Amino acid sequence: METILVGFSAMSFVYFVLLNGFYLALTALAWVDLRRKVWRRRYLGLDDVFASPLTPGISVIVPAYNEEVVIVESVRSLLALRYPRHEVVVVNDGSADATVQTLIEAFDMVPVRQAMREGIPTAEIRATYASRPHPGLLVLDKANAGRSDALNAGFNAARHPYVCMIDADSLLEPDALLRIAKPLLDQPGSVVAAGGTIRAANGCLIDHGQVLDVRLPRSRLATIQSLEYIRAFLIARVGWGRVHALGLISGAFGIFDRSLLQTVGGLWTDTVGEDLELTLRLHRYLRDRGEPYEVVFVDDAVCWTEVPEDLTTLGRQRRRWQRGLWEALLRHRAMIGNPRYGVIGLLTMIYFAVFEFLSPIFALLGLLVTLGLWLTGGVGSGYLASFVAVSLLLGIVLSTAALVLEEVSFGTYKRRRDVLRLLAYTLLENVGYRQLHHVWRLLGFVDIARGKTEWGAQKRQGLARPVGGAD
Amino acid sequence: MTLMAGIIALALVGVALVLVSLVVRSSMGARDKRRAEATERLRPLAMELVDPDDDQGAPAPVLAGMEAEVFGDLLVHYSRQLRGEAEDRIAAYFEAAGEVDAQRRRLTARSERARVDAAFRLGDMASAAAVPDLLRAMEDPSLDVRAAAARSLGRLRAAETVEALISAAVTERVADPVVGIALLEIGPPAVPRLITLLDDPDPHHRAAAVRLIGLLGSAAAEADELPALLPALLRDMSADVRAAAADALGRLGASAGRDALIQLLHDRVAFVRAAAARALGQIGGQTVTEALLEVARADEFDPAADAAQALARIDPALVLTAAEAPDAGPHLREAADRLEL
Known part of the structure; x- marks a missing residue:
């Protein structure tokens, strides 16, 4: 059993390397693209x-x-x-x-x-x-x-x-x-x-x-x-x-x-x-x-x-x-x-199937299994550190890179404290929120198995109302 | 551990970059504030230069650095909105300040960004002296430079460049709509060259030419010749050309094309029939109502909708009556309801 779990953990490790490698490539492409587009906007x-x-x-x-x-x-x-x-x-x-x-x-x-x-x-x-x-x-x-x-x-x-x-x-x-x-x-x-x-x-x-x-x-x-x-x-x-x-x-x-x-x-x-x-x-x-x-x-x-x-x-x-x-x-x-x-079949669809749809299996269960293995001595601390590095820390790197790109290309958030808050939230996003997100996606599998079809109620505050309008 | 250290280092670099961008933005914010203050201070001077109180005209202020830039930006802003003598004064300012020559030199810079910027700015400096340089820029390897040059030639209303502009569209060196916008800026002087394109072997170019003639033709010196020229295109092999010719005849209000347009209501292509209906609505005349009524009652969605709207324009009373008939169809009913809005 332990061998199977170690194998699954190793697969999850590879999964994170590929996923974040993919995202790093997208970040590089986005950087090149936006740097060209920003000055062209004028x-x-x-x-x-x-x-x-x-x-x-x-x-x-x-x-x-x-x-x-x-x-x-x-x-x-x-x-x-x-x-x-x-x-x-x-x-x-x-x-x-x-x-x-x-x-x-x-x-x-x-x-x-x-x-x-x-x-x-x-x-x-x-x-x-x-x-x-x-x-x-x-x-x-x-x-x-x-x-x-x-x-x-x-x-x-x-x-x-x-x-x-x-x-x-x-x-x-x-x-x-x-x-x-x-x-x-x-x-x-x-x-x-x-x-x-x-x-x-x-x-x-x-x-x-x-x-x-x-x-x-x-x-x-x-x-x-x-x-x-x-x-x-x-x-x-x-x-x-x-x-x-x-x-x-x-x-x-x-x-x-x-x-x-x-x-x-x-x-x-x-x-x-x-x-x-x-x-x-x-x-x-x-x-x-x-x-x-x-x-x-x-x-x-x-x-x-x-x-x-x-x-x-x-x-x-x-x-x-x-x-x-x-x-x-x-x-x-x-x-x-x-x-x-073409590129849609060979890249986009594979990405959607493997890195989006199956993400909760590898990203959530892989992390939990690896933690369990470390606690029971199935894997060493060095392996756990590497796993955390590619699964969580690399996520922070990617979120920070996105924030840099946003700042350089758009500067949408004018207040310094807003940008600093976003910077702080790169940590919260990757440690805590992302795992919760995978839990929801995992529950999505349950909905699929049950054949759920409805949208479900959506609670909203409403944005377009005039300032001072009724809540 | 090396992997973890490497990734932590990357994350720290990211954090440092965000902080640096904040500092840079802060200093840019201060610069923008100074520019905004300068803009408000220099606006009256710019307005005085563009629209002087007396015939002598206001002397151009002697400015340097950021103030010169801000003053130039103000004039560029006005040049996009003004015509005639005001534009001449703006051109004279930029020429005297050496800005036109500076931007002409930048058209050959190594940096693509500099060339695009120069090609774009020259269009707003209103100086005809830049036309030969912009024409050369139409051969630039960068699509963005060529598009900016095309726009500027339009802004300068350089009628002598119509052929080059059309050639750029024909050879797909600049997108059709970009050239179209430039030709519309040039206006009626573009029409004679557009007429020669009506025989172009490529149907895309024939369609683009006839579409622009429709938009510009009524003010052109050749306006009287056009109604006789265009009906032949209603029999073109290309449906795009037939539809564009119908639209053009409608815009020109060319009653000479009325009979041919009535025939075109039976074209095998729906969007051509729709264009014919729209054109007949613009040309008008009681002889077309029966044919339009038939299309409005029984044709496919687009031609029927356009025929009903055309009828509502020509003979509202007829639409109100016809809409109550059992075989009126949805389009006549809609047109009747909208007449009562």
């Missing part, structure tokens, strides 16, 4: 893009479920985005509260018999409303069938060639659409999807749907997630994008070619990992047909979102992510390690 010519009649139109699709508190501010800020041609389509997903009534009153909306594409099947649309003062605002009121179904209804109603998905309580920076659309002009005809950076908005000073002052949250859990998001977006996404292997456009903020979405059938409604599944399906569809395309990541197009501040909600979210990952991998298992899908 020459984007966003004013020219804004003024050009050649800039493609974008339909911003906002699924809303029980969002009466935040929806008006959210829509106001989306209507005010700096973009030459965009519409906002709010899809009320059978809310039990007064989401629709609030919108009708705030934006002087009246019923219209809106023509809808029939390409993607959705739950029944009960009514559609157009705004008298805002021709670019449309509200669909449909039966409850989940976020993906609501987005699909929005795709069917969209009038512009590109659609942007965003959550009702997330906030886009005023020029986020211009920035995310820039690759459409620089690489015309080839970009089918683009993702932007998601940042944790908890703690920020927000008024009328705009982040006025970036601050770290008071909550420890939210602060750790702020760091986690920096690492996930500024290291992982930028690095993957650099080698054309971006496997995920976040559903919280991404743009897609509408006609392509219609062709592939929109979002899959029977999964909780709909954004990952869609991104993989687009890769698969286009590579199966040998069509040239690009899926890109735009680091300076920023969306602010609320992250969970309590363990229950966060745990539920991470278990759901694990389930979504499983569902996407299962559906696209033919892509894993398949050279037909």
